[in-house]
Amino acid sequence: MSIIVENDPLDQVDGSASFEFGATKVMSSVTGPIEAARPRNELPTKAYLDINIRPSFGVPSTRETLLEHKLGQLLPAVINLDQYPRQTIQIAVQILKNGEPNDYTARQLVAIINSVFIALINSGISLKSSLMATCCSISTEGEIRTSPTSSELASSVSHFVVVYSIEDQQIDNLLFCDGLGTFKQQQLFDVLDRAASEILLNFQQIRQAIASHVSQNYVWKA
C-alpha cells in the first residue's frame, strides 16, 4: 500500500491532513476545542464531537451519515474528551476520490480514519494512543487481500475495515472491526492477523510524515 500524506494543507483550521492510498483520497480538518454552537451540544463532563462528512460529488446522504456514525463510535476511544468539558471538537471530512463502487464504504472509511487521526495530531488535541485503519477482502477462492482495489472489492465475498491502536511501536488493542458479507470465524481471525501485520508495516510511513511535520514546525531547532 503506497500512502501519500499531506500535513496541514488548510490554513484556517486548527489541524488538517489529507490521506491518499491507491485510488482513494480524503481530506480532513479539525477545529477545537471551541465554544459549543448550540446549548444542547454542551455536555457537562466531556467534549462534544461534531462530525461532518461530505461526499466526492452530490449532497450528503444516509451513506455519509453511516460513515459519520462509525467514526463517532471509534473516536471517543482515542480522544481524551473529558479534558475539554462543555467544548466542541469539529471534524469536517471531504472525500476527494472514492476509489470504490458507491455501494462500498471500506476504502473511504480507512482513508477517513487515518486522515482524521493525523489531523487530530496536527491540531494538538489530547489523544490516548496512536491508531491506524486498514481494509481487507476475502475473494471467492477464500484468499485474503489487504487494501483491495475497486474491482477486487466488487468481486469479493466479504470485506472488513480493521482499526488497531499502536503503543510503543507495537499493535495494542483492536479498536474497531466492521465486516460485511459471508465469512467463517477462522477467516475473521486470519483477517485480524493480516490487518495487524499490515498496520504495523504501514504505520511507519504515517509516523515518518508526522515526525517530518513536527520538525518542520520547529525550523529554528535544526
Next chain:
Amino acid sequence: MSIVIPGDHFTLETGTEVVLGPNLQTTGNIANPTTAGYLVQTQTGSSSLAYVEADSKRYMPAAQDFVVGTIVGSFGESYKVSLANFSTPAVLGFYAFPNASKKNRPRLKTGDLVYARVASVDPDLDVELECFDATTGKEGGFGHLEGGFLFEVRLAYARYLLRHQDAPTPYKTPSNV
C-alpha cells in the same frame, strides 16, 4: 531531542520529584505523550522535568502564560477577553489592574487589545486574567496596548520569541498598509 507520538510510553525517574509539563499523561511512573512533539527531559538537582514541546494553532490557556487578548465585551465588574477565535472568552476583572479601585477603574472598549497574565485555569471554570505583576503587584508592562500591529503566529514561534531575547524578528514595519 526525540520526536514522540501518542502511545510512545517512557519511564519517569523514580525516587526523584518529577514535574510534569504539558502534553503528558501518567499512570504510575509510566508517561504517555498526548500529542506529537519533541520530548524534553531535564534534571535540576533532585527534581526532574518532563514535557512534550508541541506546536498547534489554537491557544489553550495555561496558568502564568503571558497573552495578548481582544476585549469582546463586559459584564458585571469584568471584561470578556478573547484569546483565540471561537474559544470560550477569558475573564479580566476591573480590579485586576494595578491601583484599581471603585472610583479608579480601567476604561477599555470592545476591540481594544490587552497584554495580560493568565491567573487561573480550571476546565470547569472561566479562565481568569490579571494585568499586574504577580510578585510586585505593580504594572510590569501589562495593560492596554496602544498603536502598533497585531500578528498571528503559530504557538511554537510565539513561545520561541518569548524565551529568546535575540530571536530574529521582522522588525521593519510595512509602509503601504
